[in-house]
Amino acid sequence: MTVYNFAAGPATLPNEVITQIQDELPSLQGSGMSILEISHRSSMFDDIINAVQADLRDLMKIPDDYEVLFFQGGGTGQFAAVPMNLATDHHRIALLDSGHWAAKAGEEAKQLGYKVDTLATTKATHYDRLPALTMTMPDDTYDYLHICTNNTIEGTAYHELPKTNHVPLVADMSSNIMAQKYDVADFDLIFAGVQKNLGPAGVTIVIVKKSLIKEVDGIPSVFNYQLFAKKNSMPNTPPVFNIYATGLTLKWLKKVGGIDEMQARNQKKASLLYDFLDQSTLFNNPVKHQDRSLTNIPFMTGDAKLDLAVVDDLAAHGLMNLKGHRSVGGLRASLYNAMPFEGVQALVNELYRFEKEM
């Protein structure tokens, strides 16, 4: 039985990448040493981390006035690192509350002593749409505006960005980086854990405008953007394997056609599922059409017990990890880059069969 993994992250990776890792695990490039054993100070690893950076720049068309940095600690680490490095003038940030992870970013900044103003929220409608920024942002109040481009739990995504009126725009892009096309120049900082679209958990990518990087005293070295920029992301030992595996996924992404091709594939995959859900009399996706995510699609029957029965039925057919997040309930299908169209087809077929036999 072919198994399709619809987990929200860590998530499915391309088979080719896993096969390549497997093939070269005992001896990287004929060195007699495993990627699990090589020094981060070796020329072999220098080549690897430099290629990852070059491929990221190439795929995302990152302008030269941006740094590309690699951290440990996940998105939650950056919820602390971003205000520590950027909120140095006003110690106050603005937030659009589009769901669980946007709110979490605000909570982390607040508990670290920064002022956080939520300029708009759609909590009242259970985050079934994106919050609209209707005010003109004052340009002397906030160090930046934080948004979450794709809301993994609630299934919404920004297809148009808010107008910040010169206030720097910071985006948590963890769940749709390279799954959907954005212009990096529209952001001042993008961060993303790799574990959804790009690799195994353990690396967080930060893409930040060089002009925003400054000397900041009194913050942990492992979160210091200036230090990481100076030391090619290696002031201390980086997660060597995880960076290497991310690099292989980027090579795969380039080979299959880059972000344009990925977005086209993801639109096709998502449409297949949304079209089914919209005509279904059993299942429903609660998200406003214009704000729907390409990568994370929650749906439910309205009957929690029945939802669980569907999850079990799907698992019995090799369609795994479709249980929704506890805060939303129901089911959730994550259709990241490495999920093939056939996986979504198998999912829709089985949902259709289930509904018909009810």
Next chain:
Amino acid sequence: MTVYNFAAGPATLPNEVITQIQDELPSLQGSGMSILEISHRSSMFDDIINAVQADLRDLMKIPDDYEVLFFQGGGTGQFAAVPMNLATDHHRIALLDSGHWAAKAGEEAKQLGYKVDTLATTKATHYDRLPALTMTMPDDTYDYLHICTNNTIEGTAYHELPKTNHVPLVADMSSNIMAQKYDVADFDLIFAGVQKNLGPAGVTIVIVKKSLIKEVDGIPSVFNYQLFAKKNSMPNTPPVFNIYATGLTLKWLKKVGGIDEMQARNQKKASLLYDFLDQSTLFNNPVKHQDRSLTNIPFMTGDAKLDLAVVDDLAAHGLMNLKGHRSVGGLRASLYNAMPFEGVQALVNELYRFEKEM
């Protein structure tokens, strides 16, 4: 040609571990999913992380009143996290300056705003021995005393611990954890990156007395001991693969006989090299005998050009990564748990041949 990797870390891993990772990479436990893809919220991963913790407790005989936690960010991350969590009464810590990494821990605490008193240092003699704590420590001045049990760069190790007079003892054990036997009850906190003796870079183990864990406001969540203790080290996505690989190394360690056996093997390996160096008229290890490390052995000819020629000669014979750290120069052999006796024998044979043919 058999390749032996003497790197200081990331470092050599047991062949059995690499083979097992390779074998089960495409499908973990018949799930059809790779360890690189499974969710940290899955019962499969729960079993993995719980087993890693249980094996750590078993191997190190960790008493029940200690927590075992897993972080990202390496030793440098803990240089920040330890004072943030522990230096809450006096905001002042004490330090024994035994070398590069002990000094670094002090610098990080200082730049974060903590007072740091270096109670003893052997910097004047180029860290060729451990600093002796001759004073009786006052019990109302310091939140803890920081030591580095094994100095990776300088090649010294604590075989007897300093008497702290009730002041909590914090140890950076990154380069000799489970390579040498210590009684966990002699410490209040131990931390160690896994990338020398236990696994691929990307996980840091913290073993901390439960009574020292308290609610601390205003510190990053990813460094919050209380939060990690409450959430089984998973308030956010952990480095799933790295924890899994560490777990396999622990199973290997148990199979071959645990820490007692490792220490015996490491003593035998280190003695072979030290005995050679001590009778050599070409090579010299500068460290005082009673403070010598089992895992990291620097040595040199006194002629920097000749040292480099030796490094090249060894590499040509499959004996890799023997260049010393730039701050010490010469050569350095790291003989961690996974380095077989045959590797050290091959190294000594080649050094002997080199010296004879001079």
